[in-house]
Amino acid sequence: xxxxxxxxxxxxxxxxxxxxxxxxxxxxxxxxxxxxxxxxxxxxxxxxxxxxxxxxxxxxxxxxxxxxxxxxxxxxxxxxxxxxxxxxxxxxxxxxxxxxxxxxxxxxxxxxxxxxxxxxxxxxxxxxxxxxxxxxxxxxxxxxxxxxxxxxxxxxxxxxxxxxxxxxxxxxxxxxxxxxxxxxxxxxxxxxxxxxxxxxxxxxxxxxxxxxxxxxxxxxxxxxxxxxxxxxxxxxxxxxxxxxxxxxxxxxxxxxxxxxxxxxxxxxxxxxxxxxxxxxxxxxxxxxxxxxxxxxxxxxxxxxxxxxxxxxxxxxxxxxxxxxxxxxxxxxxxxxxxxxxxxxxxxxxxxxxxxxxxxxxxxxx
Amino acid sequence: xxxxxxxxxxxxxxxxxxxxxxxxxxxxxxxxxxxxxxxxxxxxxxxxxxxxxxxxxxxxxxxxxxxxxxxxxxxxxxxxxxxxxxxxxxxxxxxxxxxxxxxxxxxxxxxxxxxxxxxxxxxxxxx
Numbered sequence: 001x002x003x004x005x006x007x008x009x010x011x012x013x014x015x016x017x018x019x020x021x022x023x024x025x026x027x028x029x030x031x032x033x034x035x036x037x038x039x040x041x042x043x044x045x046x047x048x049x050x051x052x053x054x055x056x057x058x059x060x061x062x063x064x065x066x067x068x069x070x071x072x073x074x075x076x077x078x079x080x081x082x083x084x085x086x087x088x089x090x091x092x093x094x095x096x097x098x099x100x101x102x103x104x105x106x107x108x109x110x111x112x113x114x115x116x117x118x119x120x121x122x123x124x125x126x127x128x129x130x131x132x133x134x135x136x137x138x139x140x141x142x143x144x145x146x147x148x149x150x151x152x153x154x155x156x157x158x159x160x161x162x163x164x165x166x167x168x169x170x171x172x173x174x175x176x177x178x179x180x181x182x183x184x185x186x187x188x189x190x191x192x193x194x195x196x197x198x199x200x201x202x203x204x205x206x207x208x209x210x211x212x213x214x215x216x217x218x219x220x221x222x223x224x225x226x227x228x229x230x231x232x233x234x235x236x237x238x239x240x241x242x243x244x245x246x247x248x249x250x251x252x253x254x255x256x257x258x259x260x261x262x263x264x265x266x267x268x269x270x271x272x273x274x275x276x277x278x279x280x281x282x283x284x285x286x287x288x289x290x291x292x293x294x295x296x297x298x299x300x301x302x303x304x305x306x307x308x309x310x311x312x313x314x315x316x317x318x319x320x321x322x323x324x325x326x327x328x329x330x331x332x333x334x335x336x337x338x339x340x341x342x343x344x345x346x347x348x349x350x351x352x353x354x355x356x357x358x359x360x361x362x363x364x365x
Numbered sequence: 366x367x368x369x370x371x372x373x374x375x376x377x378x379x380x381x382x383x384x385x386x387x388x389x390x391x392x393x394x395x396x397x398x399x400x401x402x403x404x405x406x407x408x409x410x411x412x413x414x415x416x417x418x419x420x421x422x423x424x425x426x427x428x429x430x431x432x433x434x435x436x437x438x439x440x441x442x443x444x445x446x447x448x449x450x451x452x453x454x455x456x457x458x459x460x461x462x463x464x465x466x467x468x469x470x471x472x473x474x475x476x477x478x479x480x481x482x483x484x485x486x487x488x489x490x491x492x
Contacts, residue, residue: 019403035429036404036455228403228429294407294454296427319406319429346409346425346432 007052008145008206016224024117026053028227035228036321042192042233043322043360045221046151048213049230051198052206055119056144057126059110061135068102068110070269071129073252075262079104084172084189087260089125090270094251094277098122099242101189103174108135111185115242129269145206149213150196150233152363157220158197161212162186166197180212191230193237193362232318235327238288238357244299244315245286245329253277254331255286285334286315289352290359291326294319295345303330303352306340314343322360369395370462374478375487376438381462388475389444392468394426394435396461397491402428405457410446410467417441419477423468426457439477441470
């Protein structure tokens with residue numbers, strides 16, 4: 001048997017009443033107090049997430065940039081030291097290996113942040129693709145703890161713990177600094193649609209950093225927040241989750257992530273197939289919907305057309321705590337009439353109202 | 366874990382029954398059940414007049430995590446449902462034994478209630 005892995009904060013979660021579940025092979029808190037309350041805290045104040053299960057890979061060497069340009073769909077030549085880029089990496093058939101953040105630390109020196117459930121697969125994939133390039137890919141996942149402090153008061157909270165001026169740190173930028181005396185990568189990024197930071201530190205420092213954030217959090221309305229709120233926040237913001245909106249079988253073009261696929265930079269893995277899809281149009285599309293009803297429309301629910309025929313399936317679904325109705329995303333045939341879609345929830349037919357996310361107004365970072 | 370109200374009867378599937386002297390009873394789910402489900406987002410209840418057998422599904426309690434069937438602890442006819450749960454399903458989390466009640470039943474055989482679990486026996490099941 002294989003037991004779930006524990007992050008450096010495992011005992012911290014248990015001591016703070018975290019309800020632990022197995023997520024992608026990791027023993028993680030799905031909630032502490034209430035998913036709905038934790039979600040609202042991040043939209044109105046701030047929340048602390050342990051995201052140490054996320055993976056980190058180092059790409060170093062004289063051809064690191066040339067390799068990354070071949071590996072991922074976005075244009076890494078736009079990076080400079082201190083800049084972060086969101087991208088996906090694809091298979092030759094266009095399906096997605098993973099979505100990731102690329103941090104440029106210096107010339108020939110990059111750090112990639114990858115999904116917890118994909119670490120082994122991604123490392124194997126990258127080490128296969130790096131053959132012939134004069135650079136290396138090294139899994140650094142066990143070395144890092146990662147904490148996300150997210151919400152409108154997050155930056156002000158973290159500012160009380162660091163001499164780094166966060167006002168100078170713009171969205172999708174990062175710097176090295178100390179937070180509560182702990183050396184960190186301080187990254188102005190997140191997965192909630194709110195302002196905030198993600199802090200990467202040595203595994204051994206993770207608990208000390210978390211306790212310092214908690215100790216300073218009172219005046220800022222800090223709430224400990226689990227993976228349940230992390231999922232509803234990202235869906236409300238319209239961000240994809242690997243295994244749902246993007247998979248080995250769902251391309252970035254199908255998923256509406258065309259903005260991270262840059263054909264101008266030259267060929268990359270999957271570029272031919274993706275270019276053809278973009279030019280000829282996708283057979284299927286990821287759409288986002290709300291229903292006006294509180295019944296949650298869960299993943300794998302068939303999406304029906306006006307005649308009641310299945311024309312797709314739901315890939316993510318939850319209750320938006322902010323608009324108090326079911327929201328979700330679905331993979332549907334591109335040709336269907338968008339105003340005719342519906343789902344059958346335990347005998348009740350609910351119309352899907354398609355919307356362009358985010359589902360709630362998000363603050364500009 | 367909070368203590369179980371002594372005046373209620375319980376079933377293994379985590380519903381409770383509160384008998385009144387007139388042969389009617391309120392039905393809801395236990396504190397243990399609401400806590401296991403997490404934030405309750407929707408409660409689907411039957412129409413008034415529905416005739417339920419003991420152990421029959423009478424509705425669905427939905428949380429962020431899952432949708433779960435709820436079962437009639439005894440046979441009876443539905444006299445009333447808690448309409449307040451339509452707009453405020455979180456009452457089941459906040460007050461499972463009072464404001465979060467779900468059904469008012471007229472029992473087919475009021476004596477059926479005696480066969481259900483005592484607070485002590487149900488408490489041992491969920492310990």
